[in-house]
Amino acid sequence: MIASSPTADEIAAAIRTIPDFPKAGIQFKDITPLLADARLFSGSIDLLIDGIKPGLVDAVVGIDARGFIFAAAAAIKLDAGFIPIRKKGKLPYQTHEEEYELEYGTATVAVHVDALKPGSRVLLVDDLLATGGTAAAAAALVQKLGATILQISFLIELTFLSGRGKLQNYPIKSVVQY
Ligand code: AMP
Numbered sequence: 001m002i003a004s005s006p007t008a009d010e011i012a013a014a015i016r017t018i019p020d021f022p023k024a025g026i027q028f029k030d031i032t033p034l035l036a037d038a039r040l041f042s043g044s045i046d047l048l049i050d051g052i053k054p055g056l057v058d059a060v061v062g063i064d065a066r067g068f069i070f071a072a073a074a075a076i077k078l079d080a081g082f083i084p085i086r087k088k089g090k091l092p093y094q095t096h097e098e099e100y101e102l103e104y105g106t107a108t109v110a111v112h113v114d115a116l117k118p119g120s121r122v123l124l125v126d127d128l129l130a131t132g133g134t135a136a137a138a139a140a141l142v143q144k145l146g147a148t149i150l151q152i153s154f155l156i157e158l159t160f161l162s163g164r165g166k167l168q169n170y171p172i173k174s175v176v177q178y
Contacts, residue, residue, distance in 0.1 A: 006043035012176040014040050015156065029128055029156050029178075031066065045073045047175045048125065048153045054079040057150055058120040061085060063138050064109070067126035070155055074125055083115045083122075085138045096144050100137040109134070111141040118146030129154040129174060132163030139170060 014034040021028040034040050048070060054077070061083045062071025068084060075082035088097055088108035095110040116122065122142055126135055135152055142149055149170050157163070157174035164172050 003039045005046060006040050008047060008175050011040055011044050011047065011155075015176065031069075031127060031155065035069065041073070044155060044175060045070065045077055048155060048173075049074050049078055049123070050173075052078060052123060052151065056121065057123045059083050059116055059147070060123045060125055061111075061116075061138065061142055063124075063126040063134060064090070066128070070127060071123075071125035074123065074153075078123070080123070083111070085109050085111050085141055096141055098137040098140045098144075100133040102133065107134075107137075109137050109141060111145065113145075116142065116145040116147040120147045122147045122149050124149055124152045124170075126152075126154055128156040128158070129163040129167075129172075130158050130161050132161075132166030135163065136166040139167065 011034060014037060016030040016033055018028040018030050034044060057078055057080050059081045060071045060075035062068040064086045072082045088110050091110050091112055094113045096113055097108050097110045099106050099108045124138060124142060129135060139149055151171045151173060152167060154174040157177045159177050
């Protein structure tokens with residue numbers, strides 16, 4: 001028997017909130033119970049790529065580290081390649097880098113200079129949209145390579161942090177909102 005597709009509410013019910021992790025005041029969204037459930041994991045990818053047919057994008061770009069889990073699975077379902085955007089210092093070949101603001105200080109993400117062909121069509125994926133700084137920096141790297149972002153998809157969106165404000169040039173989709 002083929003299991004029915006999960007709803008976004010079922011997926012939300014499998015995401016656990018851990019208070020004060022990794023530091024006081026953060027309500028950390030723990031996706032590991034969702035990943036451990038085959039039906040919910042697969043269904044979350046279907047919802048993440050809803051409306052995007054295989055062949056429409058050339059590559060799914062995932063953001064270090066939990067974004068990789070969803071982006072790699074989406075790439076396989078979409079018959080597309082997978083491209084990692086990593087934290088600075090992790091990629092072995094020549095990179096472009098983009099710095100962005102954190103609550104305290106800055107962080108830098110990087111991509112290989114030859115990761116995407118100019119003109120290639122990209123779905124950018126991360127697990128969670130909070131303030132939008134990470135995704136905006138990742139999107140800037142994709143643009144630097146001359147590729148086109150068709151959509152940015154997040155499993156989770158913390159709407160009270162208004163991250164979409166930093167991503168106004170792109171179509172944004174999220175599966176579960178808080
Ligand atoms: P931001 O740049 O503020 O949009 O933060 C997004 C990145 O930080 C994502 O890659 C998330 O994995 C991580 N992140 C931020 N806030 C949370 C949270 N409450 N729970 C889990 N991950 C988070």
